[in-house]
Amino acid sequence: MSEKLRLDPIACTGHGLCAELFPERIWLDEWGFPVIEDGELSGELLGHARRAVDACPTLALRLERERRSTAVRSDLRPAGRKS
Amino acid sequence: MPIGAIGSSSTAFWYLTRASGVVSLLLLTLVVALGVADVARVSSPYWPRFLTDGVHRRASMLALVFLAIHIVTSVLDTYAPISLLDAFIPFHSAYRPLWLGLGAAAFDLLLAVLVTSLLRSRIGARNWRLIHWMAYACWPLAVIHGLGTGSDVRRGWMLALDVICVAVVLGAVWARVRMAEYPTTAARATAAGLSAAFVLGLAIWLPGGPLAAGWAGRAGTPVKLISSLHSGSPARTGSR
Amino acid sequence: MSLAPGQFPRLLAGMPSSGALGLAAHQALHGPLTLPPRQRSRTGHPLILELERAGLRGYGGAGFPTATKLHAVGAQGSPPTILVNGAEGEPLSSKDLLLTSRLPHLVIDGVLAAASVLGSDRVIFALDEHARGTARALQQALAERRELQHRGAPAVTVNAVPGGYLTGQEMALVNVLDGGEAKPTTTPPYPFERGLKGRPTLVSNSETFAQLALVARHGADWFRTLGTATDPGTRLVTVGGAVSYPGVVEIAGGTTLKQLIGASGGLAQPIQGVLLGGYAGTWLPADALDLRLDAHMLLERGLRLGSGIVVLLPESACIVAEVASVARWLQGESAHQCGPCINGLQSIADALEELCARGDRRRTYGRIERWCELVIRRGACSLPDGAASFVTSALRTFRPLFEDHARHGACDACVGQRVLPTATVDPVYAG
Numbered sequence: 001m002s003e004k005l006r007l008d009p010i011a012c013t014g015h016g017l018c019a020e021l022f023p024e025r026i027w028l029d030e031w032g033f034p035v036i037e038d039g040e041l042s043g044e045l046l047g048h049a050r051r052a053v054d055a056c057p058t059l060a061l062r063l064e065r066e067r068r069s070t071a072v073r074s075d076l077r078p079a080g081r082k083s
Numbered sequence: 084m085p086i087g088a089i090g091s092s093s094t095a096f097w098y099l100t101r102a103s104g105v106v107s108l109l110l111l112t113l114v115v116a117l118g119v120a121d122v123a124r125v126s127s128p129y130w131p132r133f134l135t136d137g138v139h140r141r142a143s144m145l146a147l148v149f150l151a152i153h154i155v156t157s158v159l160d161t162y163a164p165i166s167l168l169d170a171f172i173p174f175h176s177a178y179r180p181l182w183l184g185l186g187a188a189a190f191d192l193l194l195a196v197l198v199t200s201l202l203r204s205r206i207g208a209r210n211w212r213l214i215h216w217m218a219y220a221c222w223p224l225a226v227i228h229g230l231g232t233g234s235d236v237r238r239g240w241m242l243a244l245d246v247i248c249v250a251v252v253l254g255a256v257w258a259r260v261r262m263a264e265y266p267t268t269a270a271r272a273t274a275a276g277l278s279a280a281f282v283l284g285l286a287i288w289l290p291g292g293p294l295a296a297g298w299a300g301r302a303g304t305p306v307k308l309i310s311s312l313h314s315g316s317p318a319r320t321g322s323r
Numbered sequence: 324m325s326l327a328p329g330q331f332p333r334l335l336a337g338m339p340s341s342g343a344l345g346l347a348a349h350q351a352l353h354g355p356l357t358l359p360p361r362q363r364s365r366t367g368h369p370l371i372l373e374l375e376r377a378g379l380r381g382y383g384g385a386g387f388p389t390a391t392k393l394h395a396v397g398a399q400g401s402p403p404t405i406l407v408n409g410a411e412g413e414p415l416s417s418k419d420l421l422l423t424s425r426l427p428h429l430v431i432d433g434v435l436a437a438a439s440v441l442g443s444d445r446v447i448f449a450l451d452e453h454a455r456g457t458a459r460a461l462q463q464a465l466a467e468r469r470e471l472q473h474r475g476a477p478a479v480t481v482n483a484v485p486g487g488y489l490t491g492q493e494m495a496l497v498n499v500l501d502g503g504e505a506k507p508t509t510t511p512p513y514p515f516e517r518g519l520k521g522r523p524t525l526v527s528n529s530e531t532f533a534q535l536a537l538v539a540r541h542g543a544d545w546f547r548t549l550g551t552a553t554d555p556g557t558r559l560v561t562v563g564g565a566v567s568y569p570g571v572v573e574i575a576g577g578t579t580l581k582q583l584i585g586a587s588g589g590l591a592q593p594i595q596g597v598l599l600g601g602y603a604g605t606w607l608p609a610d611a612l613d614l615r616l617d618a619h620m621l622l623e624r625g626l627r628l629g630s631g632i633v634v635l636l637p638e639s640a641c642i643v644a645e646v647a648s649v650a651r652w653l654q655g656e657s658a659h660q661c662g663p664c665i666n667g668l669q670s671i672a673d674a675l676e677e678l679c680a681r682g683d684r685r686r687t688y689g690r691i692e693r694w695c696e697l698v699i700r701r702g703a704c705s706l707p708d709g710a711a712s713f714v715t716s717a718l719r720t721f722r723p724l725f726e727d728h729a730r731h732g733a734c735d736a737c738v739g740q741r742v743l744p745t746a747t748v749d750p751v752y753a754g
Contacts, residue, residue: 008509009661020131033662059208
């Protein structure tokens, strides 16, 4: 089954390594906290996702199967930002 | 013992152990400095956060490799009576028990950090961070171990390297405390106090200790080794 | 004696003019409650099916189907704890305190019925620590219930919890009762799986239990004789602002705003807007009075009654100042655990205050809506979501007023006292 990125907003302290390692789906808001976008994670993207999860200093980012993500937004990306 | 009987190849082990020890210390210094930079969230457009973190992790694994070489070669070398167990159990060895033991302690801490880091997702962020904090003790233990057991401690280049390592770590810690958004007086005082104590301790201990004559005996080198040195057995360079 | 199907009010039936309705009077009014017999399966109980047929949903703000919740808790495999959420941290709402103070036996009926169905051995009533009068009334009512002395009855306690907007949040309530802070923690696991002391816990609002008691006595068909198909039954609404008799009113589903205002004695002053759903709700223009308060229809329009709150904002108030004041209060009530909430609510509150006092000198007015977007679903609870809804709907409904403030800064009405309250317990219940 497909996996989804899930962020624990309490554990997250905005280090930002996830956005550096997986800019295709994660970007930082103006306060340095990650916005995670919805979408299929397969193949190469899954590899980047795993690396981002591994790099998180506070273990706030996880890969989970199926459970509904609380911090997954596809509508927030500012205009003009490339995917 | 078969290996000892080979003769000059056991000298190679002794050289290797010294060299790998120095490299381990340098790597460990790098690891600590990068760890501090990681926490301080240092980054620039050309040096992203994941690079600090990545090099920190990989340098620590490289340090472990060199430490393994350091330990194995010191065991294989037959001149000093060091067993494999001595690397894991502090203060257990017959050779300079205290100073070698500090190295064993540092090694144990490093192992704890590495194991917990590999199992990080299983043990949770809190437990992992707790053990990682204990790793701060690793580095000063390694420095003092090197000064206490190191064969090259009186060499100019070794002393210079030691000074550089100490300067790098203390500098990193200082910079971190100053950079903190709300540096508490307690944090500043602790950092200042520990740094001063460490440097002062070294300054007081070194001249009358490792840098003075007769250190080998006082450090716990077995008597027969010291006497063998004076009786002219297989030549070994380096001060004892 | 019991309530006829079309009889109204239901929840507030027999409301005494002062003090609480005693057990004898309560039973004379509603008839005795025969607790449903225990079944072997916690989830197959006929009462759960009846609740589902009745379409009962929670009245704490989330509107979660009650039958589903009972089923989920019951399916967990160990006897659940029941937690009656009477914390009511929303300043605009006082219906739960009213019910618990004046008609406690109806709430207790519902709790005991649920306890019987689920085989609970423990019941906790959570009340704001300042609502001492309410706590006393509840304790007295519980003392009257002989069945609680019997062997096999659940252990019942009344616990005081600190006041605060977040204390009523499910997870925060469980945490504070377990000795921690009144702050939400990451879910899953949810309370129905792992709640108080790690056991499955049914957390529901006081009014929800009272409604449950009605369905337990009279059944789903009776329940549905009032209200609409999509919003069956009745509910309590706390009406505030420019009405002659602000307070708690019971309405049937589908009642219009105009009728609600009528039940509150009519408008006391001309109004400029309507707030629906409290500080996590949405604003409507003053001409929206024909709006039907049907939960389903409201949801389709992106509106919510929340925990049953309607405020009629008088023309004399300054909406910008009111919104700024509430935004700042919400920021203060945050648990300060999640970056987007901490930063977002701060930026929003700062910008609104600036707007109110000095106009748009810092060019932050245009960014408020963006900040509101940025905090939604990025926290551990829905406090930021509610704040975002509250602020955004105000900006959109009263745009000319905000633009005016952007250009000119403070207006005459800004100077006056705030209409929207930020204290969480009405002194009436402090005893």
